Amino acid sequence: MAATSQTTAPTNIFFQAAKEAVLTALLVGMLSILMVGYQTEVLQGQTMSYVTRFDDVIWAMVLVPAGRFLLVLGRSGLLWPPFVLGGLAMIYLFTAAILGLAGSPLYQSLPLPYDQPMVNAIFGVGAIFVFAAAIKAHRTKVKGGHTLEVREAAEARQANIAKNLSRILGPILIVIALIVPWTPWGDRAVVDSLVLVMTYVMLGWGLNIVVGLAGLLDLGYVAFYAVGAYTYGKLSIDLGLTFWESLPIAGAMAALFGVALGFPVLRLRGDYLAIVTLGFGEIIRIVLINWQEFTGGPNGIGNITRIDFFGLPFERNPAPGIETFHTFFGLDFNTTHRVIFLYYVIIALALITNFVTIRLRKLPIGRAWEALREDETACRALGINPTNTKLTAFAIGAMFAGFAGSFFAARQGFVSPESFTFIESAVILSIVVLGGMGSQVGVALAALLLIGLPEVLRDLSLYRMLVFGGVMVLIMLWRPKGLLAYREPTLLLFGRRGKKKEAQA
Template sequence: MALHTTRPDVPALLRDAGLAGFVAALLAFPLLGFELNASAQGITLNYRLLWIVYAAAIVFAGRLGISLALFYLAPQIASLIPKSGGLFARLSPHATRYSVGVIMIVLALALPWAGADRNLVDKATLILIYIMLGWGLNIVVGLAGLLDLGYVAFYAVGAYSYAILSTTFGLSFWICLPLAGLLAGAFGIALGFPVLRLRGDYLAIVTLGFGEIIREIIINWQVVTGGPNGIGGIARPSFFGLEMLPVATEGHTTFSDFFNIPFSPDQRVIFLYYLILMLALATNFFTLRIRQLPIGRAWEALREDEIACRSLGLNPTMVKLSAFAIGATFAGFAGSFFAARQNFISPESFTFIESAIILAIVVLGGMGSQIGIVLAAILLVGLPEWFRDLAEFRMVAFGAAMVLIMIWRPQGLLSHREPTLRLGSGGSP
């Protein structure tokens, strides 16, 4: 310990740890202090006062340990973390970012063949849905700076559009996909109009309400949406007209028959994986392109300063509505894919927690960073899936991971923003 001439202030650390232990005891009292025993005689209440003591003791020791560790290890830790830009600062040059993107895409393409089992591909499909939703919401929140807490509503509109069109009119997935996007986009505009004047917290509250309204409508409009029972028997997407089914429906051919291979459910899983990968990549390509167009710059300018935008002749109404509409459209695409993959949808899939997770992905990814959103989606959607072995402590591990990230990178995993053009001495790239 040659580095340290000072000694830790032990009484202060003990006080701090004591306080943490006290808070832990307070929290543990209602959470751990009681146990309900259901038996044939009825329900009895057990007191587990010792558990409270254990909890307080663990927190006390842990807090003391962390304080001491931080005291002795702080300089080493500080030297590990670069001052600005963080771990990924060296990714900032355009070429490096580009190659990281290409490597990620190649890995994603190779995943089903690299010995991954069906389970993993299925999880990857789920993560990709959230990546796509994150990229879509990023347009609204990350670029245009409009805090939207009801994004799941558009996801629901997309899912139900496909489900209803498919089960009622027998339309195929590929016809319904653009229709679902359009419908969700129209809902985006419908939400956009009343909230044009709102910003920040107020906008968040209204969008939150909008998300709930859509869910309530779905639950209560039984005739159309099937109410709480949902809609089942939704047609699976076909591969250029070839069905991913063991036995072909009338007038169609199955994928396995066409290529003369035995049918296996894995084919469908892998097909769905590639389908959402393509949809997500299309979203990404669209976002990267549109960021460099006037409308994309207008979104970012609106996030920065709405009054300055108006003074330069930008129509804030159009800028906001376009952001809402385009963000919602991608949610609609993702929703119709979700419905096609699940075969069955119900209002339970579109609760507020979904909006919260998607928003957390965008914020954690670093508000506007495309690769950051990928990492955040893997963390937020992937971790709880892989933590399933931890059973009821799954969400504790999830919470701990979130806290660690917020300590380590409060500005998000990748907060670097690449300018959309360079006019410097090098000329535009």
């Protein structure tokens, strides 16, 4: 009987794994047949046609279910198949991708599913996930399975690792950000993309106050971004104010709108709060479209004054009597000068946002935000005023969005309602959640991933968003609480911190 049970158990595991692999293949086929199988193209006669890529669809229907099959085996206790096959696939695909990116002739002779090295590298990332899942399953088995105590201890270790990594990565990322424009690969396109990334880093840190620290789900954060942008646009055109003169006014105006949003939602929590904030963001966008006399309507506001270097504009042919940046410093005119200056301006604004957030978190108001996040009822019982706590969170978070909006308007020289749709709020919220709510360094990494990765994968054209979505799914499966997630309160009860350290030891 023992021999029979030992032989049927692996059979059942293989049957279950094969069943999930077949279902995965069907799902991949349905998703990719239209998105990958057909690609439209315009011929010389302006005739719309299409080309088929069914071979790519078939490879996807083979590779993805194979990874799912190995994952099920690993989670069911059969560790050697995913460990060996995942490791071999990882080494082979990454080696091939490196050869392809290096332009080696050997790459063309290798049997590979896809012609583009980056696509093969993405499947190599999937192989890493299979390999790591097998190692994780083995460690879980050795440490006693999936009991509550084991899971709590694992979460505590991961939070501690994330906290230590944040302390190390933070200064490293700042140094790298400061020196990127002066490196050999820091050309104009790279710096310009990093300006966009840093703008979203600043927006993510601002929303992190509302969502990560205060625990208030805000789906209309882009409204404050729009208020800051339009405030600077109107001040610049109607009153002739410079960016630096308009910056505090834009932040104050956005904070005022944050308070205006805070009052109607004082008694709301969870999903109801999210719905109201979503409606607020849409109201702002519709007002921008319909109030044509003030906002320009769908046409937006153009000819907004751009940022200058302490009165020195970055222009090739300025008006008579106006000295420019390149003439003052005796340089040849180069559009890269303005891009680099914008880059350091947004870095300065983002670092100010980060510094203020960290300082506020250690003050009584920051501790009140964390208490509100953990339990609003207990927060009220302790004598903390939830009304003031919510309003300050909305106001300060909105203020930083106003600063970022003002910078956006100065960078673009043009604003319109199309730049402030709901998808922008969703992207900013995704950055906060993916990075780990409450984690400043995690938000920066998530912004670099969510905003920078599509730019890096732009050459993949057809596969770009598919690859992007696949990487996001892998991350959320691997790190469901965020890249660097830890939510340890700033202030703990007397003696608790010491006990926690003893327990970890």
